[in-house]
Amino acid sequence: MPVPFRVLQFGLGTMGRIITQTLMDRGNLELVGVVDVDPEYAGKSVEEILGSGRKTSTSVFTSLESALHVLGDQPADITLIATLSSLNDIASSISDCFEAGMNVVSLCEELSYPYIRHPELSRNLDGLAKKHGKTVLGTGINPGFLMDLLPICLSAPCQRVDTIHVTRCINSSRRRSSFQKKIGTGMSPEDFKTAISEGAITGHVGLVESIRMIDDALGLELDYVEELPPEPVIASADIETPVADVKKGWVIGLKSTGIGRKDQRNVVTLSFVAHAGATPEFDEVSIEGHPKIVQRIEGGVQGDYGTVGMVLNMIPLVIEAQPGLFTMKDLPCPRNTQSFWRSD
Numbered sequence: 001m002p003v004p005f006r007v008l009q010f011g012l013g014t015m016g017r018i019i020t021q022t023l024m025d026r027g028n029l030e031l032v033g034v035v036d037v038d039p040e041y042a043g044k045s046v047e048e049i050l051g052s053g054r055k056t057s058t059s060v061f062t063s064l065e066s067a068l069h070v071l072g073d074q075p076a077d078i079t080l081i082a083t084l085s086s087l088n089d090i091a092s093s094i095s096d097c098f099e100a101g102m103n104v105v106s107l108c109e110e111l112s113y114p115y116i117r118h119p120e121l122s123r124n125l126d127g128l129a130k131k132h133g134k135t136v137l138g139t140g141i142n143p144g145f146l147m148d149l150l151p152i153c154l155s156a157p158c159q160r161v162d163t164i165h166v167t168r169c170i171n172s173s174r175r176r177s178s179f180q181k182k183i184g185t186g187m188s189p190e191d192f193k194t195a196i197s198e199g200a201i202t203g204h205v206g207l208v209e210s211i212r213m214i215d216d217a218l219g220l221e222l223d224y225v226e227e228l229p230p231e232p233v234i235a236s237a238d239i240e241t242p243v244a245d246v247k248k249g250w251v252i253g254l255k256s257t258g259i260g261r262k263d264q265r266n267v268v269t270l271s272f273v274a275h276a277g278a279t280p281e282f283d284e285v286s287i288e289g290h291p292k293i294v295q296r297i298e299g300g301v302q303g304d305y306g307t308v309g310m311v312l313n314m315i316p317l318v319i320e321a322q323p324g325l326f327t328m329k330d331l332p333c334p335r336n337t338q339s340f341w342r343s344d
């Protein structure tokens with residue numbers, strides 16, 4: 001009888017809910033419990049919260065401590081963290097999971113390539129992972145795949161790489177509500193600027209991490225990596241979106257650009273465009289060099305579903321990996337792993 005990988009999930013927000021539902025339908029993964037700090041969830045089961053109509057009763061806990069109290073030590077092979085974007089905010093949860101005998105995979109954007117923004121924390125987490133014989137990985141659709149690992153892999157046939165340009169164009173109305181809000185949908189242009197500068201909304205997170213991963217993987221030795229301030233995309237007419245009715249002249253999303261320079265030249269450019277009604281949607285990698293490579297995914301990958309696919313597919317690969325802190329460029333080629341089972 002094949003044995004599923006046991007998963008403890010952190011975070012039952014917008015992504016967390018899609019992850020939970022997909023996870024429960026996936027034969028090779030078993031959800032042992034969910035941790036979310038929202039006090040409204042305390043004492044409830046996943047089924048009560050999601051209204052999934054299932055007969056099983058997976059519990060939701062408000063802390064790892066309370067989960068361990070009920071589920072016992074080493075309750076899962078891996079913890080899937082889908083909570084926050086800043087590594088500082090999830091670092092203690094990662095350490096606690098190692099202590100409890102679990103590997104970690106997370107959607108935290110800063111964890112996708114943490115070595116430059118958080119050098120000391122990265123070293124500490126790597127050391128702690130090795131001490132406990134566990135592995136930690138940050139992944140997702142972007143950062144984690146479309147704007148970093150995909151261009152890295154597409155550069156393989158190139159004898160020479162001059163520049164890399166990746167563009168994502170996304171109709172945000174097809175994405176989760178938390179995404180639509182963090183790109184400013186429904187704000188006035190003035191409020192957008194203030195909210196971005198004060199950190200009240202984050203915009204897209206991870207362009208710098210993606211460029212750093214490409215730089216490291218290809219040995220580009222970039223002199224300078226920066227993300228330009230996000231620019232609002234303004235509605236040219238009144239438009240209804242799933243999160244707000246937006247008046248003409250107000251914000252329907254944003255454009256973000258990340259640049260990696262060497263010798264005053266833009267070597268890596270990442271253009272992230274997400275707004276209500278954006279058309280056509282696509283993801284495109286264009287590598288100038290020899291031979292030149294242009295890869296366009298027509299329609300784009302639906303980011304929320306793609307994120308869930310990435311994080312669930314990486315679970316067996318993380319569990320099988322050597323101990324330590326890794327990024328997507330370090331682990332075996334990602335793939336669909338729905339037919340992978342626990343080896344013992």
Ligand SMILES: NC(=O)c1ccc[n+]([C@@H]2O[C@H](COP(=O)([O-])OP(=O)(O)OC[C@H]3O[C@@H](n4cnc5c(N)ncnc54)[C@H](OP(=O)(O)O)[C@@H]3O)[C@@H](O)[C@H]2O)c1
Binds near residue numbers: 037085139
């Ligand atoms: N790499 C990628 O491609 C990718 C793709 C999609 C999303 N993400 C990232 O994934 C994260 C989750 O996204 P989301 O849209 O689901 O966010 P969300 O809707 O804000 O949900 C986050 C959930 O986690 C809970 N939470 C916060 N701190 C926690 C903790 N210490 N322990 C347990 N639960 C905690 C929150 O509770 P409260 O609301 O009570 O605080 C909330 O229920 C975000 O950081 C997002 O940017 C990355």
